[in-house]
Amino acid sequence: MSLMTPIPYGRQCITEDDIDVVVKSLQSNFLTQGPTIEAFENVFADYIGCKYAVAVSNGTAALHLSALALGVNKNSKVITSPITFAASANCVLYCGGEVIFADIEEKSAVLDINKVRELLVNSPKGTFQGIIPIDFAGFPVNMESFRQLADEFDCWLLEDSCHSPGGFFMDSNGVQQNCGNGQYADLAIFSFHPVKHIACGEGGMITTNNKELYEKLLRLRTHGITKDSNKFVKKTQKDGAWYYEMQELGYNYRLPDLNAALGISQLQRAHEGIERRIEIARKYDAAFENTQIKTLHNPRGHAYHLYVIQVDNRLGLYNYLKDNEIYAQVHYIPVHTLPYYQGLGWKNGDFPIAEAYYEKCLSLPMYPSLTDKQQDFVINSIKNYYNGN
Template sequence: MTTTTTFSIPYGKQNITQDDINAVVETLQADFLTQGPKIDEFETKFADYVGSKYAVAVSNGTAALHLCALALNVNEKSKVITTPITFAASANCIKYCGGEVIFADIDPKTALIDLEKLEELLKSNPKGTFDGIIPVDFMGLPVDLEKVKKLAEEYGLWIIEDACHAPGGYFIDSKNKKQNCGNGNYADLAIFSFHPVKHIASGEGGMVTTNDKNLYDKLIKLRTHGITKNPDLLQENHGGWYYEMQELGYNYRIPDILAALGVSQLSRAEEMMQKRQEIAKRYDEAFKDTKIQFFQYPKDSIFHAYHLYVIQIEDRKGLYDYLRENNIFAQVHYIPVHTMPYYQTLGHKKGDFPSAENYYKSCLSLPMYPTLTEEEQNFVIEKILEFVGK
């Protein structure tokens, strides 16, 4: 029997509580709206959450990627590898610096960058051809960075981990140690986003994490026009007012009011992660005996953070439209970056990465956010099963 409801269910949604509101109001009434103490607090608590030594809060995830590329000296001679199944910013940050983006196809079982194809790409070119790699923890599913690091060391590559989907996610390494996404143990730098649909929502905002003090110092300078007031770094010192612009940087600062919201959200990170796990488990159970396809990964060694819950279904467009007719606003993540008109002008073309393109034909992101009620999720499941039954 079809359920009649007045639901309007997006694929993702922020969860703002009274504590969040109070935190922002308290900061609005304090002395600093930007460049104040909430920035340091957010950075310290986030670094502690992921297990890194340092964290640098910035205006958004794209700014975080750009600053990482700048800190690693990406330039017009650089060639950097990433996945075509990601938001365009993962590749664009290299183009901002004049570098060349090289794509490696995905593993159809996980939709993550295919490490075997990555190794084939590296082996088929002379050492020194490539400068770095940007693996993406897509959907919240962690890349095995230990394996990536082994390749990076062999071929002289740096690593930027795009962990925007995966705060709280982790994998177990070969030494049976838990490796949190963004902890810096296998990547030079990692980046996160605090866009409203992400795990931690601050409206806008991003974070870079690292264990490298030199990179940290460079990021701090680059996010504020390349300016420093640190007496230890100044070439001259005329007095307490003195500062130096030592290189060309950007205004990529995050204001205190957004950092305050981030701190408050971070205090509930584990609670919200548990909700995502419960939602994913209900979906798994509901669709296990249907034609709907799931991604395969070793659940004993990988903890999926579930920014997205993505299914694959042959008639994706039909299901997408049917759900919208019932006020369920599922979404598609992502259109392969190499098929975008801009990247086609750079020589990429459809057909280059068949696994990514096949993934795109059938993928659909279902509603996944902590405030999704069981009643709402049951309605989503009911409508999907109705469609599959037809």
């Protein structure tokens, strides 16, 4: 048995400064719809390098509103990866659209652009309206290549960057492109769940460089209502400052001010957190080099939300680690194999690379407050299991 405290696969890091800003927010005049929301949006947009950011209640809400803003409806078909959390696909269904999966790259587990091209080429032009690539585990998808493909087939791009704030890739001109910066994707989304890079308890963000989409998202997150007098349709001289208009069907997906305050505080340590994640990943890389334990391709710019290994007898290792109070996790059960999606016609065998990945994948502890001693214990436990010790 372990003599150490339990080690989860991911966890939040809350400092005294975080606590102080939340207490200050609780003592302010606004618990929701206050100035802290816009402040959080502004600092996050600066961090990512985009023009606009819209804070919402969680990452799933960010996906849903993005799909709505992009016009997904009952006539829409959208391509995404089966290796993701179900919300990446569910957002299309929420709007009445149809999800079509494409297989993943073996080396990275992200959506295979060549498989997406095959789908597009082999279907009548106009069959598909959009593509949702996922920066899975923090791997920075080359959105420049996806933009070129999307433009060729008249598709929009929604980048699911929940795993990759702080991640980046180098474009064809050698320029660093941050995940979610809006240079190529129409919209991108982020999550502030406790196991993510930036923890707000719950929360999400949508980023874009498109002003029209930005303004639409602002309405959609608040019941489809606007209070901007410049955009009113029917205000009369009898209407005062109380007047507002509901111009479309929206939702209550607002983020409370105290969550935003925590997000601003967490962002101040974002660079430090990424550096620590990279350090942890490099130590894992070195530990598993020339062993039977395989790792995913981890390029420069990887944000390391997850550190995934692929092993034989995964269940045995998972249980062994659990017995030693190391709580590894599996990311993810392929979406097309979930009962609900199989009820829509998908079946085992549809995406062999994704299914082969799932059979062996295991996410190891990866978070900035993981100590060297804890990581050594994780590494040694894995090696002991496979060495029969």
